[in-house]
Amino acid sequence: MSVEDVIREIDRLNLETVLQHAALASLTCTGRTLGSDKNPFRIPVDENDLVLPDESPTKAENLFPVTIDLEPSLSCFPDADAINASIVKRELAEQCKKSVRMQLNQLQERQQSFRSKLDKQQKEQENLETVNHKALRKEQEILICQKADQLANAHLDAQQREQQALRRQTDQKLHKLALEGVARCQRRFGKKFEGITKLLLSLDKDTVQVCSSHNRQLKDLAQQFEQLVSNVKAGKCEQTQYLRSIIKAEQCCKSLDALEMDMIKQLAEFSELIQQQLKVEEAKKHEEEQRKKLEEKKRLQKEKEESEARQTQQQQQQAEEAAKAAAAAQAAAANTGATEVQPTAAKPAVVPPTADLSTSYVHPDRLKFYNEILALYQAKVDAVKPLQTEESLKQYRTGCQRAINLPLNAISAVSPQHLSNNFDKLYSFFAGQPVKLLNGASMTINDHPLARDYCLLLMAKKFVSQTETAISSNPQAAFPFASVIVTFWKLLPDFGKIFLAYLYKESPFLVPYVIPQQQGQSPEQYLKTIGYRLTDNELEKPDMYLKRQTGIARLYSAVIITPGRKADGPEHCYGLEEGWRWLAHMVHVKPLPDVSATLIMEVLQTLGFEMLRTYGKQFVKLLCYIQNTYMPQLSAHDEGGPKTRLEMILAKFLRERQIPQAVGLLPPGFW
Incomplete structure (x- = not known):
């Protein structure tokens, strides 16, 4: 409520003073302001606020409206005392109003000071709220930043986990690829290594000495390949090393192939050298035999010449005896024939080469045996077709296969008892002993007439x-x-x-x-x-x-x-x-x-x-x-x-x- 409102309310309370003033003021009025034909002037007054002392609400209500005659009489004019009293009252009222205004001004000043304080407090509060709001906003920004950091870190962790999972999957795929590639190379390397090992084991000590350098290279290459395989199996390689491991495995296989070719070439050269040595030895042996034959021939020729010389000497010494000389001459001729036949009898007989067995594809006897075997086989196969094709006998066929495959796959020379047990399982099945199926039922080989051949x-x-x-x-x-x-x-x-x-x-x-x-x-x-x-x-x-x-x-x-x-x-x-x-x-x-x-x-x-x-x-x-x-x-x-x-x-x-x-x-x- 403003000061003007307070003053207005105070004026409404002094109704009597106001009426008096209105009466004094009417003396100077030239025209009529009140009457039945004039609308009365009423001031809206709250009944609770207009209760005057020593007056009841009924008396206050009779004050309105006031009727003034059109023509004033002399009796209606106040006297001087009344006017003085009214002036005094007016002055008092003025003084009262002044004091009230002063109080109201003071009140207004207080109110303004209060308002200024209130504004200051509001400003301070607003400043405090602004500071608090800024602090809160800053805290919220910090929280938002923290949450953003947390979300970013979580997103980054998720991305890292995804990358790690993707990397693990890539590593697994590369590892699997490397295992497959190295396994292929390992089979190839193992087969080649087995062949070279067999070749070395089949050689004698002298020939192995020729391949000593290759043997060392073979051992080193085997160790390198084994280390490579163990690293790949253990998964100790990086992503870039998996493909390198396959390339290294291929290089090891190629090195082994080159080593085998070099070894075979060297062994072939050594074999040729041995063949040449054998040929030289055979040639020397042949020359020795020819030399011995020549010496034997020379010896026989010398004996022949000596015999002829002795015969000539005998003929000269016994010229006088013609008969004896003739006999001696015949004996000499006989001796000469004997010496000529002797080397021919010592010559070894020549054995003619055997004739060709048959054509260049198969011997007739073996072809006949081959056809007999295949005919028996085909007869058995044709006979068991009803058992093989009958759908209702599928479980029975599975039981037969199980009864044969399990003990047959376990055959080994671990011990005589182990080998005998597996054989007994097989033979007992052919003897008609029951065998359990997967569903718990039992079957025998005698349950079907074609089961034995099958x-x-x-x-x-x-x-x-x-x-x-x-x-x-x-x-x-x-x-x-x-x-x-x-x-x-x-x-x-x-x-x-x-x-x-x-x-x-x-x-x-x-x-x-x-x-x-x-x-x-x-x-x-x-x-x-x-x-x-x-x-x-x-x-x-x-x-x-x-x-x-x-x-x-x-x-x-x-x-x-x-x-x-x-x-x-x-x-x-x-x-x-x-x-x-x-x-x-x-x-x-x-x-x-x-x-x-x-x-x-x-x-x-x-x-x-x-x-x-x-x-x-x-x-x-x-x-x-x-x-x-x-x-x-x-x-x-x-x-x-x-x-x-x-x-x-x-x-x-x-x-x-x-x-x-x-x-x-x-x-x-x-x-």
């Missing part, structure tokens, strides 16, 4: 499949498998023929049969006929094909010399004569690059000891025939590593006149 085919195929897994990389593993095969062959003769059929299907060279390429036949089709495999429309690589052929030859040779279980009959049902027959026929068929040399070398390394002990000089003659006659024929078609290794092995066998026994051969009565 299981014979399945077991023979499983034995042959071991050649490309266990036997090709571990030659010693062939002998326990061969012992079980021979034992089954004795107990189930059809099994042996089926086993041979699977061998011939994988390698017709074991007949030996070099299947000729037919007219119009593509190279891929011809390679399939001689045992190459086609996987995903891609033909098998030559090195993998040779590896399989090596395993097949090892198992075939191991079956020939490995005895079966002693309690089941004779030791061999497919004996050493089969090895002799194969080797004699193999050197008379058309040689093939790499394959012929590989098979002959594997058979000689496995059967050579037994064949030399059994056939003696005849086997040595066969080796000489291979070296002198067959190897030149093979050299016209083959210049690879297997041919060179075969030459070195033959030279070593003929030079030392002994062949080491195959490693891993089971002793007689092993189980």
Whole structure:
């Protein structure tokens, strides 16, 4: 409320004074201001505020409206005392108003000072609020910055985690890629290293000394490659080093190939040197024989001359006796004839060379045997087709496969008991013993009339499949498998023929049969006929094909010399004569690059000891025939590593006149 409002309210309270003043003022008015025809002038007054002392609200209400006559009378004019009193009252009222105004001014000043204080306080408060607001805003900005930093750090941590996860995934992918690449190189390196090791083991001490530098390089290269493989397997490489590891592995393989070529070249030179030395020794021996023959001839000529001289002397001394001289002359002629016949009788007889066995592909007898084996195999396959194709017998077939695969895969020469237990599991199944299936039920081989032939085919195929897994990389593993095969062959003769059929299907060279390429036949089709495999429309690589052929030859040779279980009959049902027959026929068929040399070398390394002990000089003659006659024929078609290794092995066998026994051969009565 302002000061003017306060004054106005105070004026409303002094109604009586106001009326008096109005009466005095009406004396000077020239016209009428009040009346019935005039609208009264009313001041809005709050009843609560207009309560006067000593007067009731009813009396106050009668003051309004005031009616003034149109014509004033003399009685209505106040007297002088009244006027003086009114003046005094007016002065007092003025003084009262002045004091009130002064108080009001003071109040206004106080109010202004209060307002200024209030404004100052408000300003101070506003300043304080501004400062607090700034501080709060600053704190909020700090909090916002902190939250922003936290969000940025969290986002950065998330990005770092994503980058780390991406890097780990990249590392894993690169590690996997490096493992695959190094594994391929490792298989290649291992195969090549195994071949070089075999070559070095097959050499004698003098020949090994020639390759001493290569042997050291081979050891260093093997250590480097092994360290490289261990680092890659452990994952100790950086991202950039994974690809380098593959390149290093490839370089190691190339270095090993170069080392092998250099070693083969050096061994070939050494072999040529040995051949030259042998030729020189043979020439010296021949010259010595010719010299001895010449000396013998000279001696005989000298004896003849001496005899003729003695005869002439006798003729001169006994000229007078003609009869005696004639007799002496006849005796001299007889002696002369005898001396002329003697060197002719000492000349050795010439043995004519043997005629060609048959065509250059297969001997008729072996072809006949091959056809008989395949006919039996095909008859068995055709017979079991109903069992193979019947969908309701799928679980039964699975049980048969399980009963054969589990013990067959566990065959090894760990101990006689281990080998006997696995054989008993197989044979008990063929004997009709029940076998549990996966669902808990049991089945026997007698549950179906075709099950026996089906299981014979399945077991023979499983034995042959071991050649490309266990036997090709571990030659010693062939002998326990061969012992079980021979034992089954004795107990189930059809099994042996089926086993041979699977061998011939994988390698017709074991007949030996070099299947000729037919007219119009593509190279891929011809390679399939001689045992190459086609996987995903891609033909098998030559090195993998040779590896399989090596395993097949090892198992075939191991079956020939490995005895079966002693309690089941004779030791061999497919004996050493089969090895002799194969080797004699193999050197008379058309040689093939790499394959012929590989098979002959594997058979000689496995059967050579037994064949030399059994056939003696005849086997040595066969080796000489291979070296002198067959190897030149093979050299016209083959210049690879297997041919060179075969030459070195033959030279070593003929030079030392002994062949080491195959490693891993089971002793007689092993189980």
